[in-house]
Amino acid sequence: VRYFEDFSVGDVYRLATVPVDRAEMVAFARRFDPQPFHVDEQLATESSFGELIASGWFTGSLFMRMYVDELLTDAASHGSPGVEELRWLKPVRAGDELSGTVTVLDVWPSSKRADRGTVLCRSELINQDGETVMSLVSRGMFGRRPTGDAAGRRPTG
Amino acid sequence: VRYFEDFSVGDVYRLATVPVDRAEMVAFARRFDPQPFHVDEQLATESSFGELIASGWFTGSLFMRMYVDELLTDAASHGSPGVEELRWLKPVRAGDELSGTVTVLDVWPSSKRADRGTVLCRSELINQDGETVMSLVSRGMFGRRPTGDAAGRRPTG
Numbered sequence: 001v002r003y004f005e006d007f008s009v010g011d012v013y014r015l016a017t018v019p020v021d022r023a024e025m026v027a028f029a030r031r032f033d034p035q036p037f038h039v040d041e042q043l044a045t046e047s048s049f050g051e052l053i054a055s056g057w058f059t060g061s062l063f064m065r066m067y068v069d070e071l072l073t074d075a076a077s078h079g080s081p082g083v084e085e086l087r088w089l090k091p092v093r094a095g096d097e098l099s100g101t102v103t104v105l106d107v108w109p110s111s112k113r114a115d116r117g118t119v120l121c122r123s124e125l126i127n128q129d130g131e132t133v134m135s136l137v138s139r140g141m142f143g144r145r146p147t148g149d150a151a152g153r154r155p156t157g
Numbered sequence: 158v159r160y161f162e163d164f165s166v167g168d169v170y171r172l173a174t175v176p177v178d179r180a181e182m183v184a185f186a187r188r189f190d191p192q193p194f195h196v197d198e199q200l201a202t203e204s205s206f207g208e209l210i211a212s213g214w215f216t217g218s219l220f221m222r223m224y225v226d227e228l229l230t231d232a233a234s235h236g237s238p239g240v241e242e243l244r245w246l247k248p249v250r251a252g253d254e255l256s257g258t259v260t261v262l263d264v265w266p267s268s269k270r271a272d273r274g275t276v277l278c279r280s281e282l283i284n285q286d287g288e289t290v291m292s293l294v295s296r297g298m299f300g301r302r303p304t305g306d307a308a309g310r311r312p313t314g
Contacts (some may be wrong), residue, residue: 033222033225035236063210072192077192080245083242085241
C-alpha cells in the first residue's frame with residue numbers, strides 16, 4: 001500500500017499510454033459537453049478548431065484513469081480537495097495516443113487530521129507528437145503509514 | 158447568438174437543477190476513476206467517506222453540461238483554455254439534486270485574435286441542502302459580435 005510517506009518532492013511517475021477512442025470521445029461529449037466542435041464532424045470542420053476535438057472534461061477524465069492506474073491502485077487515497085490550475089493547451093483528437101507524467105511538487109501532513117497528508121503534483125499529458133495537450137496542478141489526500149501506535153492506525157477526525 | 162460583448166462583469170446565470178443518477182455515477186467512475194469509494198457501495202462504507210460518492214470528474218462533467226445548456230447553446234463559443242481553480246468541497250452522492258450559478262468575474266478582448274475575447278467566471282454547484290459541493294473559476298473564449306466591417310466578420314488569427 002502506498003502511503004503519504006511514500007511520496008517525495010521531485011518523484012516522477014510515468015503514465016501508461018492510452019488511445020483516444022473516437023466513439024467514446026463523441027459519446028462523452030454528447031452527454032456532457034455537446035458543443036458542435038465536440039460532437040459533429042462537419043460542424044467541427046467549420047469551427048475555429050477546424051476539426052473534431054475532445055471535450056476538455058473527457059481529456060481530464062482520461063487523465064484521471066491514467067493517474068488511478070499508475071498511482072492510486074493500492075494507495076491509501078482519501079480523494080482530492082481540488083485542482084489549482086488546469087490548462088487545455090492543444091486540441092486532443094480521436095486517434096491520439098496520450099501519455100504523461102506526474103511530478104510531486106510538495107507534500108505536507110494535515111494540520112487537522114493526524115491520519116493523512118496532502119501531496120501536490122504537477123501533471124502533464126503528452127500526445128504522440130510530443131506536444132503537451134493538458135497540464136494540471138492538483139492535490140491528493142493520502143493516509144499516513146500506520147505505526148505500532150494504535151493512534152496511528154485509526155482515523156482521528 | 159451570444160457573443161463576447163453579451164457578457165458583463167457581475168452577470169449571474171442560474172443553472173437548471175439536475176439529479177445525480179446512481180447508475181451513471183458508478184459507470185463513470187468504473188471507467189475513469191475506479192477508486193473503491195466511487196465504485197463499490199460496501200468498500201465505500203468502510204472508506205473515510207463512509208458512503209459511495211461521485212468522482213470529482215463526474216461532478217465536473219455534470220457541471221459542464223449544465224453550463225452548456227444555460228450559456229453555450231447558441232453562443233459563439235471557442236472553447237476554454239482552462240480552469241484557474243477547482244474545488245471539490247463536499248461529497249456528491251447518488252440522488253443529490255445539483256443546481257448552481259455562474260458569475261462573470263472579468264471580460265477582456267484577446268490581444269492576439271481580434272475576433273474573440275475571454276470571459277472569466279466563478280461557478281458554484283449547490284446540492285438540495287444548500288451546500289456548495291464544487292466551485293471553479295474558469296475561462297471561456299467567445300467570438301466577438303460581427304460588425305458591418307468585413308474585418309469584424311472574419312477570424313484574423
